[in-house]
Amino acid sequence: MTSGMASEMQDRLRLFRDEAIARGVPADDVERWTNLARPCATLTQGEGEGGGEGEGGGGPVVGRFGGPLLLPADTPDPEHPFVASIDLAALPAAATDLPLPPDGHLLLFAFPETADDHETMGSAVYVPVGTAVVERDSHAWNPHDFDDYEAMFEEFPQGPLRATAEVSLPYHHAVEISGKPGSGPLPGHPRSEELVAAWDHTRGAIVPEGPLQIGGYADEEVVYTDPVARAVFRVLRAVEAGRWDGPVSDDVADWVLLADWHAGMDVQGWEGSSVHWVIQRTDLAARRFDRTFTEVFWNP
Template sequence: MHSPQTYREEARTKGVPEHAIDLALSLALPQAELTPSDKDGGVLVGRYGGLPSLPEGVEWDNGLDLVASVDCAALPQDACNLPLPRDGHLLFFADRTDPDGFALMHDSRSVIHVQAGTPTTERTLPENHFPAFAPHPLYARTFPSLPMTADDAVLPHPEIRRLYDEYELEYLDQRLPQWDESLHLGGYAYSPQDPPIMGSSPEDEKGSWVLLAQAQFDMPDDPGFTACVFWIIQRDELAAGNFAAAGLVSISYH
């Protein structure tokens, strides 16, 4: 959403009572939207696409393509709801050949944190590989995000779900996230299908997964199909900086 106030004003025009609006806004989380545009005070925080630069001895699963590299030190401290590293670079990789699947790939290297000051070299693509995403700068702005009706923040809670359904709270946000050549950090998942497991409590059997980042891109081998990719991680692994434990979820739509 643009802001809590714009959401409240839109909801009031639809006749939504204040207690339902308050409920929706109480669930809002900050989300960093990293896009190619620096308008409206966007802060330069990284790069979309290109080839990965990695330290010696760090393996790159070159079946995965670099989607974005984020300079953690450049991110405003309140850019999102996650305790991200305060320095170094986070590199996000995804599979452009298999648009559907869910794997807790603890050694997948779908997210790599390169410590600040570590010497790196740019890797090269193997033969017959898709060209890398065209590189360009990414600029960050923070917006409040709201959960979808099927999100874990809503689905298990009968009263919250009732209000979400009755007043269509999910659909009152008039701002559409930007997806082209962009990356979103933290917040809630936006998905054409049910979102991946998010927001579970530490006691939940689902393992307390949180959304680390998400992106969308066209599938090179499947014209007309778009892949939605979600990088997720358990809270304790994120706190420990163990990004090798991140999972990668992919959903495709036409």
């Protein structure tokens, strides 16, 4: 991240800092927390600048929810429903700190329900620019034609996605200690719970809410510990079960949030469902999108 980007993010967090200090959080604690800020791209639906169809907002069109499923002929049919396609070249410059390819399309797939610890509930496919593609059956993930699954898929959003470059702070404030979820504040941040509360109170005035996010921090309906950390735990369980190939790091710092989808904003009957696509930074830099693991939080 350049110094200019960091300075811009800090400027945008002025309202948050004021709120945290007003809540009695020492300035040094606030500064350490704002140093955790990451850039992200918030994607919203809309047809035109400044709004339009759906919940639209400004920013360039960078992809779409749904639409025809276009994949290289030698790519296997994905095992999960098609969610969205992102034109990486269209993302705002430096919108994230992820080592994403500069162009090509990123396709996201997910089934927005929880599953066994070792099971991924989605995938990501990268299609390099200039690759020949063919339209595929977007229902191939449901070979038995289960009606309730098809009804869910019919609820998936459709339409253009516009992106704006935003700033992200942690939504989680606790870590697991001795196997007890949420039993301690984030290391080095003794006022983390108060800082998250201040962010929750001010973020609506700082960043727009969108159903899809690229990079940044993971969020969900009820969040105490880091959703990325929970996903890493599940990847490790998948390796133990022989369902995922190594090498896999057990250090959460080696993993990043590729994308977040708040499916509950769009899919009736799945309110409260959030999908997190995570990947090791080394795999992302190597364009090994096949090693993306998908974790789902759902509070039915």
